[in-house]
Amino acid sequence: MLSTKFTKLSKEEVDRKWWEIGDFFRRNSLWMLMYCTGCCAIELPPAMTSAYDMERLGMGPMATPRQADVLLVTGYLSLKTLRRLIYTYEQMSEPKYVVGIGSCTINGGIYHDSHAVINQLNRYVPVDVYVAGCMPNTEAVMNGFVDLMGLIKTKKANGWKDYHARNEWYMANQKAALGEVKVHDEFHE
Amino acid sequence: MTNSMSNVKMVSEIIENSYKVLKKEVISQYQVSFEVNKDDVHSILTLLKTSGWIQLSYLSAIDWPEENEFELVYIVFNWDKAVHIQIRTRLNRENPVMNSILPIFPGCKYYERETHEFFGIKFPGNPGHEKQLILEEWDDIPPLRKDFDPRAYSDRKFVKREYSNDFVNLNGEKSKQIAREERKEKIIKVRKGGRK
Numbered sequence: 447m448l449s450t451k452f453t454k455l456s457k458e459e460v461d462r463k464w465w466e467i468g469d470f471f472r473r474n475s476l477w478m479l480m481y482c483t484g485c486c487a488i489e490l491p492p493a494m495t496s497a498y499d500m501e502r503l504g505m506g507p508m509a510t511p512r513q514a515d516v517l518l519v520t521g522y523l524s525l526k527t528l529r530r531l532i533y534t535y536e537q538m539s540e541p542k543y544v545v546g547i548g549s550c551t552i553n554g555g556i557y558h559d560s561h562a563v564i565n566q567l568n569r570y571v572p573v574d575v576y577v578a579g580c581m582p583n584t585e586a587v588m589n590g591f592v593d594l595m596g597l598i599k600t601k602k603a604n605g606w607k608d609y610h611a612r613n614e615w616y617m618a619n620q621k622a623a624l625g626e627v628k629v630h631d632e633f634h635e
Numbered sequence: 636m637t638n639s640m641s642n643v644k645m646v647s648e649i650i651e652n653s654y655k656v657l658k659k660e661v662i663s664q665y666q667v668s669f670e671v672n673k674d675d676v677h678s679i680l681t682l683l684k685t686s687g688w689i690q691l692s693y694l695s696a697i698d699w700p701e702e703n704e705f706e707l708v709y710i711v712f713n714w715d716k717a718v719h720i721q722i723r724t725r726l727n728r729e730n731p732v733m734n735s736i737l738p739i740f741p742g743c744k745y746y747e748r749e750t751h752e753f754f755g756i757k758f759p760g761n762p763g764h765e766k767q768l769i770l771e772e773w774d775d776i777p778p779l780r781k782d783f784d785p786r787a788y789s790d791r792k793f794v795k796r797e798y799s800n801d802f803v804n805l806n807g808e809k810s811k812q813i814a815r816e817e818r819k820e821k822i823i824k825v826r827k828g829g830r831k
Contacts, residue, residue, distance in 0.1 A: 526771055553796040559786040561778045562770070565793040623792060625772035632766070 472515060472541070473598040474504045479514035479538070481531060484521015486548035486581040493584050503591060511537040516594070522550035524562045525624055528570060532620060532627055535571045542606045545590055546573045549580045556580065569619040572605030642718045643667050649686060654679055668721035673733070676724050680709060680739050688713045688720060691740035694747065696754045698781045703728045705756060726756065735760030753779040
C-alpha cells in the first residue's frame with residue numbers, strides 16, 4: 447500500500463514550485479511589446495510572418511505594455527525615446543523581460559558619438575538578452591528569443607528583480623542622462 | 636502648364652524686379668535659390684504666397700562660424716509649377732533674431748521651434764517658440780552649431796562600455812585573414828605560371 451503521508455513543504459518550497467509551473471507556461475507563451483525605435487525593427491516582420499513564424503515558439507505581438515511579457519528594444523534610443531521607454535517598462539507587469547536588439551543598445555553602435563543617443567541600454571533598464579549585430583539577421587533574432595526562453599527556464603532572466611534590488615543605481619543613471627525622467631511636453635500637461 | 640526652365644525665369648523676374656537679390660543660384664531646373672536682405676524676407680514670402688507658392692516646405696538654418704553668421708533658408712513649394720524656391724538670408728551670429736513668418740505661413744510654427752532649439756535663433760512673433768520640442772531638458776549650447784562637439788558631450792554624459800581585451804588568440808591558430816591572403820597569392824601565382 448502506498449503511503450499517503452507527505453512531508454509538509456515550507457512556504458518557500460511551495461512558492462518555488464508555483465514559480466516553476468508559472469515559468470513553464472510563461473516561457474511557452476511570450477507576448478512581446480515591440481518598441482521599434484530603430485532600423486533593426488525591419489528584422490521583426492520576417493521573424494513574425496511565415497518566413498520564420500514566431501508563433502511556433504509561442505510568441506506573439508501585444509499592443510499594450512500592461513499585458514506584455516517581453517519588451518523588445520530594436521535599435522538606438524535617443525534621450526526622448528529613452529524617457530518614454532522607461533515609462534513603458536515601468537507600466538509592464540512582472541515578471542518582465544527586456545531584449546536589446548542591435549549593437550546600438552550594446553555600445554551605441556554607429557551612434558556612439560552622438561549627442562542624442564545613449565550608449566548602453568542596461569544602465570537605464572535591465573536587459574536580459576542582447577542580440578548583437580548591425581543589424582542582426584533574422585536567425586540571430588530568433589536565436590535570441592530561444593535564448594531568452596532558456597534563461598527563463600534556468601531562472602537566469604532576473605532583470606526585473608535586479609531593477610528592484612539596484613533601483614537606486616538605475617534611478618541615478620536615468621537622472622544623470624535625462625535630468626528628470628518625467629515627461630514635460632504639451633501633450634502631457 | 637509651361638516647362639520648368641521658363642518657370643525659373645518667371646520666378647527670377649518676379650523677385651529681381653522688385654527686390655535686391657544679393658546672390659542668385661539656379662540649382663537645377665526645379666530649384667532656384669535667392670539670397671536677400673533680412674528685411675525683405677517677409678514681403679518676398681508674401682509675394683510668393685500670392686503668386687502660387689502656397690506651401691512652406693522647410694525652414695532651417697546653416698551655421699557659418701568663420702563669417703560669424705547664421706544663414707536662414709526658407710523653401711517654398713508650388714503645387715502647380717514645378718519649382719522649389721529657396722529664400723536665404725544672413726543673421727548675425729552673436730544675437731540671432733528673426734521676426735516670425737507665422738502670419739504668412741502658419742505651418743512655420745514647429746519649424747521655428749526646431750530651429751530655435753538646434754541653433755538658438757530667436758523668432759519673436761511666434762508664441763512659445765522657446766518651448767522644448769525635440770531635445771528635452773537640454774543642458775548645453777544648441778547642438779547643431781558648429782562649435783558644439785557631439786563626441787565630447789557624448790563622452791561626458793553617456794558611459795561607454797568597457798571591453799577588457801580586444802582580441803585573444805586562445806589556441807594559437809593562424810589568422811584566417813592571413814591564410815586567405817596567402818591562398819589568393821598562391822592562386823595568382825599559379826595562374827601566371829609561376830611568374831611574379
